[in-house]
Amino acid sequence: MSTSTSNAGSAAGSALRRGRRRPVDSTVKVLLVAAALVSVATTIGIVIALAQPTVGFFQQVSIVEFVTGTSWTPTFAQKAYGVLPLVAATLTVTGVALTIAVPLGLGSAIYLSEYANPRTRKVLKPIIELLAGVPTVVYGFVALFALNPLLQRWWPTDNGPAFQNLLIAGIAMGIMIVPTIASISEDSMAAVPRSLREGAYALASTKMQVSTRVVVPAAMSGIVAAVVLGISRAVGETMIVTIAGGLTSDRIVLNPLEGAATMTAFIANISSGDIPVGSLDYDSVFAVGALLFLITFALNAVSIRMVRRFREVYE
Amino acid sequence: SSNNEGANDGELSGEVKVNGSSTVAPLSEAAATFYREVQSGVNVSVGTSGTGGGFERFCKGETDISDASRPIKESEIEACEAAGIQYKELVVANDALTVVVSKDNDWADCLTVDQLKTIWEPNSKVVNWNQVDPSFPDEPLKLFGPGTDSGTFDYFTDEINGEEGASRTDYTASENDNVVVQGVAGTKGGLGYFGFTYFEENADKLKALKVDGGSGCVEPSLKTAQENTYQPLSRPLFVYVSDAAVKKEQVADFVNFYIERIDDIVLEAKYVPLTEEQKSTLQAEFDALKAAA
Amino acid sequence: MSTPTITTETRPDSSASGDALTQRRSRPGEVAFRLAMQACLLIAFGVLAALLTWVLVKGWNRLDSRLWTEMPTGLASRLDGAGVQSALVGTLWIISLVALICLPIGILSAIYLEEYADNTRWYNRLLELNIQNLAGVPSIIFGILGLGIIARALGLGFTVITAAIVLSLLVLPVVIIATREAIRAVPQSIRHASYALGATKWQTVSRQVLPSAVPGIATGSILALSRAIGEAAPLIVLGAVTFITFNPDGLDSGYTALPIQIYTFITRSQSEYTELAAGAIVLLLAIVLAMNSIAIFVRNRFEKRW
Amino acid sequence: MNPTDTTIRPGVSIAGVGTPSTGAPRSDAADPVMELSGVSVYYGAYEAVRDTSMPIQEKQITAMIGPSGCGKSTILRSLNRMNDLIPGARVSGAVTYHGQDLYAKDVDPIEVRRRIGMVFQKPNPFPKSIYDNVAYGPRVTGMKVSSMDDLVERALRDAALWDEVKDKLKTSGLALSGGQQQRLCIARTIAVRPEIILMDEPCSALDPIATAKIEDLMSELSNDYTIVIVTHNMQQAARVSHYTAFFTAEVDEQQERHGRLVEFSQTGKLFTNPADKRTEDYITGRFG
Amino acid sequence: MNPTDTTIRPGVSIAGVGTPSTGAPRSDAADPVMELSGVSVYYGAYEAVRDTSMPIQEKQITAMIGPSGCGKSTILRSLNRMNDLIPGARVSGAVTYHGQDLYAKDVDPIEVRRRIGMVFQKPNPFPKSIYDNVAYGPRVTGMKVSSMDDLVERALRDAALWDEVKDKLKTSGLALSGGQQQRLCIARTIAVRPEIILMDEPCSALDPIATAKIEDLMSELSNDYTIVIVTHNMQQAARVSHYTAFFTAEVDEQQERHGRLVEFSQTGKLFTNPADKRTEDYITGRFG
Ligand SMILES: Nc1ncnc2c1ncn2[C@@H]1O[C@H](COP(=O)(O)OP(=O)(O)OP(=O)(O)O)[C@@H](O)[C@H]1O
């Protein structure tokens, strides 16, 4: 075809028929599908890796004992397989972490999105995102060697917290989660359309009223998603609790001043411990892993739903 | 820097994979560090997957040497047999499990095995020092110990309470040595136990108790442990080496080196050295292994 | 304080309303709220800054070239001269491999989901859901996957490549999600313009969409890699070797990595180890924060605002 | 400042001002309630609108028309200090309200906005219930009301929306149609009983039927309120307003565009007998 | 399908078609090059435009006008299968191009778009150099060209942009002004030598001067190309087009709005003597 002529009109109609093959396009598609299937394979792999030993475990331990028992002592002579102590410790740590992270994270987000001038925000927002990338082993170190001595020194009564305790792990985890919650909540507040703020200001609202009565409610699903993400990070976090959280699991510990094993800490410890691989005690790791997988699955479902709602509002 | 007679003087290469107990690891790490000075071409790695994890790999042929803080168990022997792995158990050091209390503890110097048992036995209700001995003051007893998945725990419970893993459960257990050290050091009524090394490293913060195993109070020390008078808490530490591994020149050379320098290594790792008798057994076992290979 | 006492029947008296404007209300709640929000920011980031500074101080004595030129030692008496070279090199090995494995798969998956998949189909929605779910699975579970499937079932053993695959799978969702967002940010009008000129789908994607999405993809990829660098939990389950005095020299080599090395230092009770841990943390942080800074810079500088 | 002290500048024809009895669209036209004198608005260093002077007559509808970008919205927002919210925006000259300079140091912008309400181009109801949308203003301004229900009902009635929503006051304001949303925004504004309502192209996002409803509503509201409306649609200005201001954008030597008030007069006069050639070109559709 | 076989439906006046010699705006007006018969377009279950039949005459400019949302863009996109790109969009009825049904199974949409180009409402140059913008189409369609430089120059000349950009062909297309960007998009489109160019409100984002340039360009291009243009601006339709189709939206019993072709005829006739009351209302500005 030369550059100088336009398509001959009469022949043009039939020329539209599919003539050309496009091998690149079809090859590419196969490649893309293959890549996308890797993530499916990953999930299947996880399920397989967890399922077989877990099934073996539950052939010897009743599921009822597992989910209702209040003592977890697979490594002792008197074995008990009630997973609740691990779950309770996980919840306690998560609770402490959220108590710290939610107000600090939300407050920071509100300040950045509604009060800080654009230049401050431009500097601070990237710093927050930067801090969200600090490896968790660092927080574990800091918890054990920096926060813990402080806590011991300043503890008002004689009966201070244990050397490894859930409080200190929770605090470190809370500090760790703040940037995540701040950053995501700020994103969702920034996504609240300007027009809503203007509408509120035009009705003689003060800045605080705009923030608390319009922006925060409008950004609520994003904020909830941020908090849920914080929860799932706390539940799945391993290094901090392994380093600073303790290993007690013979009873349900709800006092954050004591140390106790979370689900993740238990898994990490047994994985590097001296008990024979393949034994029932060892398989308990997989049962706990499977439970952890299910819990995060549920949290994800909540979070995905929240994010979706948050997207729907203004798009 | 050191004179390594006997070993192959030529340049060796290849890998030596050691894995297993974190209690024994300091010995193997020290050996690896010394060995690197004479054979820099051999890559020795020391993993700490625990005694169990170590044996699992060992019996699958994934590692050459397994560090163990307890003897191999029946299930593990079966696994090795099933995979056709032949091996020898070598005792490379002694350890004295040390019972420690806070420096502030001015009432207790020695505990009998029975007293230890009252404290540590399953379902023990002892929560105050005066329940251990009426002459002790009214001071809350806080207990610390190693991770319950460790060989140390197994050994201590076996010797004191008569069954591996039989222990009260309501104490602070941790894989982290710092926890026992800091916990006991910071709690007036604290009591804990762990390997002698950790006590030596923290002797400024802790006080070791003597143990009366029936023939009077004996304090834990290199001497008492080596002389076997610190009973019942002195224990051997093991290294397992497989036939197949010894067929590899660099592994054989490394193990040979390990045995020759065993005193330096044990000293460096702050464990209790072998007696002469133990040393000759060690050499004999190794020779047998080489011969078999 | 002039709270308007207006009922629904009346409105401000217009003749007076000019003056009423100047009776500025004092609003103490307003000020308190602002201060509280500001305090949150200051506390949160003050504490973080203090902690990081503390690590720096703690590790100060070890912050010299020994850290990366020397190998770890098994001799307690020589801790002073020890470094973490093998861990640093191990980390660099792993991260390079993660980049090679994870980025192509992640980017191609994202292209599929964003440009090719018909998301009214159940299987595509499932795929998407699966990726969102994987993003939330705790890293330690990936360690279990690596141990059971990759090291054992696939027989790759306890090698650099196993660690790289596990960490790749761990951060794959991050890459996919970031890439999808970058692709989604390319305006539809660019695609339409390309199609309207007779381009095929792949021409449109490869020549218009991807080049425009590069900054976003780069940002997401770097963030994913820096996350992989800092992960320790899966490697613990994988039984990363913790004492190594040589650098990895191949895919099937043994390895250790910085976070693992730090973790083992932390569990030792001698104060030399604590210092060494702090020094290694500063090294790790320097790498991770440098990577994150590059990522954020790339995003803020090059990402197009359409 | 004396509200009748309107400087007539070269290039700006101001007609029909100061003589409210002659040909005024309403017999009750009164003195200006607001007055702009020499108002310029800047965004940073950029002068978006230059030197605008015009009055806003009480209980009349004043329309601002002109091509896109000529600064209509900018001027409108300067009337209730909404520009304060744009970083870098600045107003020079005087905007008075009942003789009080709105930009005087001791003026509380929040009080200003309570008295001078605003309705926006795109309906922007809060993502709350219809009821809460209307009750929002009274609540935040701390109005003492005997019955919030009554107040909400009345505002919705005044905005000609009550009959359509009375059975679903608890549903979200976002669930309404565009026209209903815009009337909800008007209801929300009148719930705080402002004196003046500013409207920035309130119908441009609406279909013709919804537009007609809002136009009727405006005429209705002008019995009680002073209304200023910005519109792109000349027919609309002609239909609803009593006074019209025509703005355009001039290009200066540096190729920068600055908004300018070209002509202000009674609506009838401006459309039938414009004083300025540019006005005529615009209203006859010769550009835009 | 026979292109002259245009069914005249109740409610749709089609005037001036089939009698090209009588009062045709150009003496060379030919047979329709495209033909819509009974075309409805759906988005999922929603029927956005109903039952449209009209011809597109060769080398003429056909304008589509009508209020917002009446489906002009929808119909336009159905002419080169751009609707394929919208998930859930579906076309029923027949769209023929030289007698070939565009929606037949064996038709390759990529070939269709090569022959029927499109210019969009908002100028959308690729974030590449001006040169690469123009060269993109020839490259992806694998056109065999003796000199790409010549081709680019010629396309830019045809789009009346050459003189303004010839010294900066390597700079980004995004660095041009809005009007230049739009001409670049036209240059890009004609570089692949399509037969028909579809334009969806190509001037709505432009200022009056840029608009005038594009309008001139369209007249120029209609010597070589068949052009279909959607516009909001009736004056523009009147100024540039030879044929005009007026669409509106009807509301059905379920309160759903559906686009409908009301009247199609020669532009002069439609504006001076509309056959339909609704057309008349619209062009006299009674609504919209
Ligand atoms: N926030 C802002 N920052 C900087 N410049 C602005 C801002 N808002 C508007 N401008 C500029 O000020 C000028 C006037 O804008 P304005 O929005 O007042 O025009 P308008 O007449 O309302 O136009 P339209 O009819 O399109 O709404 C324009 O050149 C615009 O680009």
Ligand SMILES: Nc1ncnc2c1ncn2[C@@H]1O[C@H](COP(=O)(O)OP(=O)(O)OP(=O)(O)O)[C@@H](O)[C@H]1O
């Ligand atoms: N992608 C889509 N999905 C669903 N509905 C759509 C989509 N695009 C358009 N519509 C709907 O189809 C109808 C016709 O839209 P279309 O964009 O064709 O109108 P138009 O006449 O071009 O309007 P405008 O003048 O505003 O551009 C509208 O009701 C619109 O909401």
Ligand SMILES: [Mg+2]
């Ligand atoms: Mg405006």
Ligand SMILES: [Mg+2]
């Ligand atoms: Mg359109």
